Amino acid sequence: MCGIVGYIGVKEKKEILLDGLQELEYRGYDSAGIAIIENSQLKHFKAVGKLENLREKTKNYSSSGFGVSIGHTRWATHGKPTELNAHPHLGEFSFVVHNGIIENYQELKEELESDGINFLSQTDTETIVHLFEKYYNKSKEPFISFTNTINRLQGAYALLLITEAEPDVIFFAKNGSPMLIGFNKDEIYFASSDTPIIGKATEVYYLEDGEYGYAKNGEVTLFNKNGEKGFVKKALTTNKAMAQKDGFRFFMEKEIYEQSQVINDTMIGRVLDKEIDFEELNSDFFNGISNIKICACGTSYHSALAGSYLLERVAKIPCQVEIASEFRYKEPLLQKNTLFITISQSGETADTLEALKMAKRAGLRSLSVCNVDNSSIVRESDRAILTRAGIEKGVASTKAFATQTMVLWLLTLYIAQIKKTISKEELDSELKAIRKTPKALIVTDKLHDKIHRLSKRYLHGHGFFFIGRDLFFPLALEGALKLKEISYLHAEGYPAGEMKHGPIALADSELFTIALMPKSLHYEKIKSNVEELSARDATILAISPEPFELSDDFIQTHYKSHPMLEFFEMMVITQLLALEISIRLGNDVDMPRNLAKSVTVE
Numbered sequence: 276m277c278g279i280v281g282y283i284g285v286k287e288k289k290e291i292l293l294d295g296l297q298e299l300e301y302r303g304y305d306s307a308g309i310a311i312i313e314n315s316q317l318k319h320f321k322a323v324g325k326l327e328n329l330r331e332k333t334k335n336y337s338s339s340g341f342g343v344s345i346g347h348t349r350w351a352t353h354g355k356p357t358e359l360n361a362h363p364h365l366g367e368f369s370f371v372v373h374n375g376i377i378e379n380y381q382e383l384k385e386e387l388e389s390d391g392i393n394f395l396s397q398t399d400t401e402t403i404v405h406l407f408e409k410y411y412n413k414s415k416e417p418f419i420s421f422t423n424t425i426n427r428l429q430g431a432y433a434l435l436l437i438t439e440a441e442p443d444v445i446f447f448a449k450n451g452s453p454m455l456i457g458f459n460k461d462e463i464y465f466a467s468s469d470t471p472i473i474g475k476a477t478e479v480y481y482l483e484d485g486e487y488g489y490a491k492n493g494e495v496t497l498f499n500k501n502g503e504k505g506f507v508k509k510a511l512t513t514n515k516a517m518a519q520k521d522g523f524r525f526f527m528e529k530e531i532y533e534q535s536q537v538i539n540d541t542m543i544g545r546v547l548d549k550e551i552d553f554e555e556l557n558s559d560f561f562n563g564i565s566n567i568k569i570c571a572c573g574t575s576y577h578s579a580l581a582g583s584y585l586l587e588r589v590a591k592i593p594c595q596v597e598i599a600s601e602f603r604y605k606e607p608l609l610q611k612n613t614l615f616i617t618i619s620q621s622g623e624t625a626d627t628l629e630a631l632k633m634a635k636r637a638g639l640r641s642l643s644v645c646n647v648d649n650s651s652i653v654r655e656s657d658r659a660i661l662t663r664a665g666i667e668k669g670v671a672s673t674k675a676f677a678t679q680t681m682v683l684w685l686l687t688l689y690i691a692q693i694k695k696t697i698s699k700e701e702l703d704s705e706l707k708a709i710r711k712t713p714k715a716l717i718v719t720d721k722l723h724d725k726i727h728r729l730s731k732r733y734l735h736g737h738g739f740f741f742i743g744r745d746l747f748f749p750l751a752l753e754g755a756l757k758l759k760e761i762s763y764l765h766a767e768g769y770p771a772g773e774m775k776h777g778p779i780a781l782a783d784s785e786l787f788t789i790a791l792m793p794k795s796l797h798y799e800k801i802k803s804n805v806e807e808l809s810a811r812d813a814t815i816l817a818i819s820p821e822p823f824e825l826s827d828d829f830i831q832t833h834y835k836s837h838p839m840l841e842f843f844e845m846m847v848i849t850q851l852l853a854l855e856i857s858i859r860l861g862n863d864v865d866m867p868r869n870l871a872k873s874v875t876v877e
């Protein structure tokens with residue numbers, strides 16, 4: 276989730292880069308940097324933290340005349356958010372910015388180090404610039420060197436490279452990460468999405484995977500694996516608001532679709548071949564810990580609940596979950612053998628922050644799972660694991676929930692490895708399931724269309740019950756919360772086995788039951804709970820890989836080998852259902868009434 280901007284032309288380059296990066300800051304904001312070549316002179320600036328720090332650092336610099344320039348805003352994946360790890364990465368005479376992940380960077384780095392090259396950063400990106408210079412030093416041919424470089428890269432990338440060896444050119448390549456080229460007369464722009472170049476470029480070309488080339492003298496020369504190729508430019512939209520949503524109707528919709536991609540970022544560097552690793556943790560951190568308490572609010576609380584099932588079942592560690600606003604005033608008894616985990620998208624939720632402070636005062640070790648680096652909760656915690664969801668703009672949380680839950684799944688396995696509560700075979704099968712998660716999160720047109728059509732039948736009634744068992748109970752709570760937040764319809768999440776202890780009294784045809792019926796976890800049990808509701812004429816929407824003849828509506832899922840894959844697939848369905856119902860009701864999906872994105876008051 277990084278952002279890239281590039282520009283060739285005669286205009287003031289610093290402002291073009293900084294303004295462009297500002298538009299992309301939602302993709303990452305732990306550090307930023309720019310590099311400019313003008314009159315054959317290389318200049319570069321980097322700053323940690325928000326873009327305003329880079330603005331401050333460059334305030335006395337301005338560029339004039341023809342030149343080439345690249346900029347980057349970073350969301351740390353490999354290596355901490357430091358100035359050395361910020362892009363552009365520097366060789367002897369070249370700079371590179373990169374979005375994505377070079378999977379074989381270790382191997383390339385070892386090769387380059389054995390050639391005597393010193394690496395300054397902990398990033399995968401730095402290998403690119405050294406590799407380019409290595410080839411250039413042999414051939415003295417910049418474009419051949421660039422081609423040789425990208426031929427060695429495995430993984431996902433969108434990258435720009437500038438070099439004093441050919442100071443009027445930007446080299447570019449795209450594979451798996453977004454990048455486009457903007458045109459305006461003799462000027463050429465590059466960016467990770469439309470927004471930085473709207474109002475500046477008039478035409479655009481969206482690069483496809485495997486394309487690379489160079490921009491020079493107002494022209495772009497494009498190649499793919501078959502050699503040089505032509506391309507057709509399109510007119511560029513002038514509607515910035517639409518472009519920020521990448522063509523989606525709402526940020527929430529965009530964020531639901533993004534989940535498959537951002538979950539990869541959550542996993543990068545943590546899901547290794549044979550184990551889970553967190554650079555933020557080590558086994559000593561868990562010394563003397565025999566209990567976990569998790570505190571959070573709202574959606575983050577639901578993720579915590581799901582995590583508690585995993586932690587107890589797989590890592591065999593007792594785990595209690597508390598709503599932060601309750602925890603604060605219950606005069607809890609806290610023991611030093613307890614690890615206190617807080618979960619928060621924003622890192623600023625007042626109740627969660629106060630709960631954390633209480634735990635710290637009681638001498639507990641603390642860990643936060645958070646989406647915003649340097650937020651109050653991150654700063655206050657002994658250790659923090661970032662969820663790397665990127666900025667979440669929709670008030671109703673979606674990708675934050677997905678990434679929090681993934682972190683808790685990984686954390687469970689990490690602790691299980693330390694405590695040796697998991698066999699090698701079990702760990703292998705968990706890792707296999709984890710790697711399938713991005714696929715389980717993909718929204719297909721068929722699925723979205725089905726939910727869109729179904730949603731018209733769920734706009735009234737006297738209430739919704741989302742029901743599930745085990746891990747799917749927290750998901751039922753979350754499904755109900757999503758729906759009520761943006762549709763303003765009454766919805767409750769309930770453990771399916773609890774319905775007969777009271778709520779079933781509400782059952783009639785106007786009670787809508789959304790039944791989460793995974794195949795891999797207590798299928799027969801939940802089936803009989805849903806049958807009880809069906810016998811009372813409740814209207815049932817069943818979500819399951821197994822066809823269920825008593826349901827009024829049915830959405831068939833695909834995964835049934837692992838509960839977490841079923842969990843993530845069903846999560847997307849409940850999110851889309853809430854979205855489509857809300858849209859049909861004419862509500863403002865992204866800014867539902869009475870709610871705020873960050874709840875910094877008690």
Ligand code: F6R
Binds near residue numbers: 573574575576623673
């Ligand atoms: C629901 C939602 C809220 C937040 C809650 C905690 O969609 O977004 O329930 O989950 O306010 O916020 P964070 O996670 O920022 O602590």
